[in-house]
Amino acid sequence: MAALLEIKNLNVTYRNKEKSVYAVRDVSLSLEEGDALGIVGESGSGKSTLAMGILRLLPEATADVTGKCLFKGETDLLSISQKEYADLRWKDISIVFQKAMNSLSPVHRIRTQIEDIYHVHEPKASKEEIRERSLELFRMVGLPERVYNLYPHEMSGGMLQRVAIAISLLHEPSLLIFDEATTALDVVTQGQILDEVVRLEKSMHMTRIMITHDMSVVSASCSKVAVMYAGCLLEFGPVGKVLKDPAHPYTQKLMESFPSLHGEIRELKSIPGSLPDLSILHEGCVFAERCSKACERCLKERPAMRDVETGHSAACFALKEVL
Numbered sequence: 001m002a003a004l005l006e007i008k009n010l011n012v013t014y015r016n017k018e019k020s021v022y023a024v025r026d027v028s029l030s031l032e033e034g035d036a037l038g039i040v041g042e043s044g045s046g047k048s049t050l051a052m053g054i055l056r057l058l059p060e061a062t063a064d065v066t067g068k069c070l071f072k073g074e075t076d077l078l079s080i081s082q083k084e085y086a087d088l089r090w091k092d093i094s095i096v097f098q099k100a101m102n103s104l105s106p107v108h109r110i111r112t113q114i115e116d117i118y119h120v121h122e123p124k125a126s127k128e129e130i131r132e133r134s135l136e137l138f139r140m141v142g143l144p145e146r147v148y149n150l151y152p153h154e155m156s157g158g159m160l161q162r163v164a165i166a167i168s169l170l171h172e173p174s175l176l177i178f179d180e181a182t183t184a185l186d187v188v189t190q191g192q193i194l195d196e197v198v199r200l201e202k203s204m205h206m207t208r209i210m211i212t213h214d215m216s217v218v219s220a221s222c223s224k225v226a227v228m229y230a231g232c233l234l235e236f237g238p239v240g241k242v243l244k245d246p247a248h249p250y251t252q253k254l255m256e257s258f259p260s261l262h263g264e265i266r267e268l269k270s271i272p273g274s275l276p277d278l279s280i281l282h283e284g285c286v287f288a289e290r291c292s293k294a295c296e297r298c299l300k301e302r303p304a305m306r307d308v309e310t311g312h313s314a315a316c317f318a319l320k321e322v323l
């Protein structure tokens, strides 16, 4: 069976007047239907850029996106026409950002905005049908019915975030991307929403990408994890393996910093140095300068991802050969 999503050699470069920023470099990974992938990494490691790159949300004038992104086998999200892409958005693929209120119009009631989005793909749906579907989702994300008739300015940020999450689920998309979408919610609400989403996934065969800096979210709600650093994918594999027995020295440091798995990734104070300058194309491993295991080769040559065991891979020359 074809993968639900196969990202192949994805590169995203931001081009400003003075310089280029190599924000995502040669990332390849593949997701099967029903997977829930956590993407983790320090702030600035390219997680949002990766998501926006595969969903064509970056302006062509300032961002070069190359590579392939195969959805359900044959459709390359990066090369289909605008029309074909518009047919997939919301219906098959949804994304929610941390500041979802920015994607809602301030001058229209929530009801009107939901009807508009719904009608793009289901032009014949009645208002009553849409209302029923919406209220079902509102219950799931813990919103009272009255929200349906409110204007965005009448609601708190947390409520608007929940509205955006409900909207993303309207058409039961095959692929759902949360980019820090639940981060600003309180822990209890976040937990409830994640439980509901996980339950929905099972019944709808939904696949989810969860961009987060919260390791507890990954361990509680994801089946796979991708570790990014300075635009590069350094490790990929099942959550149980990567979090418990990380193969890459960077992931090992990351896990040492969060032994309980309950915590946020901030700057890794335990590793000397900081994220490298992304306007320079480093020849070697992007983590080499901070890595206690780095040798000369790591400074000159970029390690490719290779298998540590089946389904678990890392980009490091120092990996134990267990295959």
Ligand SMILES: Nc1ncnc2c1ncn2[C@@H]1O[C@H](COP(=O)(O)OP(=O)(O)O)[C@@H](O)[C@H]1O
Pocket: 014, 015, 016, 021, 023, 041, 042, 043, 044, 045, 046, 047, 048, 049, 050, 062, 278
């Ligand atoms: N529009 C832009 N122009 C130039 N650089 C950008 C732009 N957007 C993001 N970046 C840079 O790209 C890198 C990756 O950013 P981002 O994808 O937002 O990381 P993350 O989501 O992991 O925090 C950062 O160095 C950021 O400063």
Ligand SMILES: [Mg+2]
Pocket: 047, 048, 049
């Ligand atoms: Mg981000």
